[in-house]
Amino acid sequence: MTLLLLAGTSDARRLAQGLADRGVPTLASLAGATREPVALPVPTRRGGFGGVQGFQDVLAAEGIGAVIDATHPFAARITTRTHDICATLGLPHLRLERPGWQAGPGDHWTFAADEEEAKALIPEGSVVFLATGRQSLPAWEGLRAASVHLRVIDPPDAPFTFPGGFVVARPPFDIRAEVETFARFGVTHLVVKDSGAADGRAKLDAARELGISVIVLRRPPRPDGLRTVGTVAEALAWVEELPFRSALASLPG
Numbered sequence: 001m002t003l004l005l006l007a008g009t010s011d012a013r014r015l016a017q018g019l020a021d022r023g024v025p026t027l028a029s030l031a032g033a034t035r036e037p038v039a040l041p042v043p044t045r046r047g048g049f050g051g052v053q054g055f056q057d058v059l060a061a062e063g064i065g066a067v068i069d070a071t072h073p074f075a076a077r078i079t080t081r082t083h084d085i086c087a088t089l090g091l092p093h094l095r096l097e098r099p100g101w102q103a104g105p106g107d108h109w110t111f112a113a114d115e116e117e118a119k120a121l122i123p124e125g126s127v128v129f130l131a132t133g134r135q136s137l138p139a140w141e142g143l144r145a146a147s148v149h150l151r152v153i154d155p156p157d158a159p160f161t162f163p164g165g166f167v168v169a170r171p172p173f174d175i176r177a178e179v180e181t182f183a184r185f186g187v188t189h190l191v192v193k194d195s196g197a198a199d200g201r202a203k204l205d206a207a208r209e210l211g212i213s214v215i216v217l218r219r220p221p222r223p224d225g226l227r228t229v230g231t232v233a234e235a236l237a238w239v240e241e242l243p244f245r246s247a248l249a250s251l252p253g
């Protein structure tokens with residue numbers, strides 16, 4: 001039996017390492033959104049499954065006995081679909097999703113349900129830094145600002161439709177680098193997704209230091225009954241308890 005790990009986050013990477021260290025037969029899956037992802041320490045497939053049937057075909061062909069969904073907190077479709085399929089098949093399934101960020105003293109955060117709500121919170125004349133990912137660009141259409149800077153990992157093919165431009169850079173970023181970036185552009189408003197990632201926190205700390213207003217996009221809703229843990233350690237503990245644990249190679253007792 002093999003564990004299917006839906007990856008694409010730093011937590012998935014850490015979990016993959018923990019599974020490899022324990023000798024748990026694991027197949028990781030990446031959507032293929034990042035052109036040159038850092039290799040994972042377990043066998044990895046890349047690209048979408050091709051919908052419900054494609055996902056079920058992979059489950060059968062690879063002898064998948066359990067699924068851990070460690071995709072990004074904003075990856076809404078894959079998480080709901082995986083939950084529904086695993087529930088139907090009676091396949092053990094766990095969602096690894098770290099807790100969201102908490103504002104502290106000195107933070108100026110406003111939460112928004114989506115990009116439409118966020119746009120209404122950004123005054124004309126603002127200098128906006130979008131840390132919302134390449135795929136979010138179309139959703140910002142209609143944003144009125146003096147300039148807009150969208151950070152991306154890969155240089156995009158798409159034209160940039162605002163004054164400003166893409167900022168091509170690969171995470172993680174530390175607070176000094178973030179302060180330097182925001183100061184260079186004169187950022188007044190930072191937009192982030194509530195991803196909760198520890199290594200994404202630096203931009204929020206930099207915004208606090210510079211007095212920048214932050215708009216935090218809320219996470220998408222999750223299906224009822226989705227079994228969720230917030231840490232890699234909890235996910236590894238769940239694997240230890242799997243019914244077919246004895247079929248998995250050399251888990252430490």
Ligand SMILES: NC(=O)c1ccc[n+]([C@@H]2O[C@H](COP(=O)([O-])OP(=O)(O)OC[C@H]3O[C@@H](n4cnc5c(N)ncnc54)[C@H](OP(=O)(O)O)[C@@H]3O)[C@@H](O)[C@H]2O)c1
Nearest residue numbers: 007008029030031048049050051071072074075076077078
């Ligand atoms: N959304 C974000 O802000 C964000 C940020 C960082 C990383 N990511 C990562 O990028 C991937 C895509 O994000 P998204 O927002 O487009 O997700 P999504 O809307 O939930 O998924 C879109 C489609 O991408 C494919 N897919 C997603 N995750 C996959 C995986 N781990 N392995 C194989 N196929 C996968 C599936 O295609 P098929 O229907 O063809 O199976 C899915 O229907 C996710 O793996 C996520 O962890 C997303």
